[in-house]
Amino acid sequence: MSESIDLHELPAVITGYLAAHQARDLDPALAGYTEDAVVTDEGRTHRGKQEIRTWLTRTASQYTYTTTLVAAHRIDDEHYVAVHHLEGDFPGGVADLRFRFTLDDDRIAELVIEP
Helix, strand or coil: CCEEECHHHCCHHHHHHHHHHHHCCHHHHHHCEEEEEEEEECCEEEEHHHHHHHHHHHHHHHCCEEEEEEEEEEEECCEEEEEEEEEECCCCCEEEEEEEEEEECCEEEEEEEEC
16 A cells, blocks of 8 residues: 655655656666666566667657656555656647656666556
């Protein structure tokens, strides 16, 4: 069962990643991942830092959008959810996405992005 937490209570590796992701700054975004990390977004799984870099590059150029962190939840010490509200030129124009993080030794081991 998850508990709502203040946005500032998210672990530093998550807030750092989210800031870098939003700024479309690839190297700092990748720095928070483990070497064998896995990201799942839009039904596709990306394994390892090279595939994650390719995914980040594609998502950074595909659409223009704004994102606002609107909620955070702590499942346990290794699992967190950050909820983002997006508005932009993607299909539908508005979406709330859950970024589900799994941490391993203060690094991102897995990220699943879903509505």
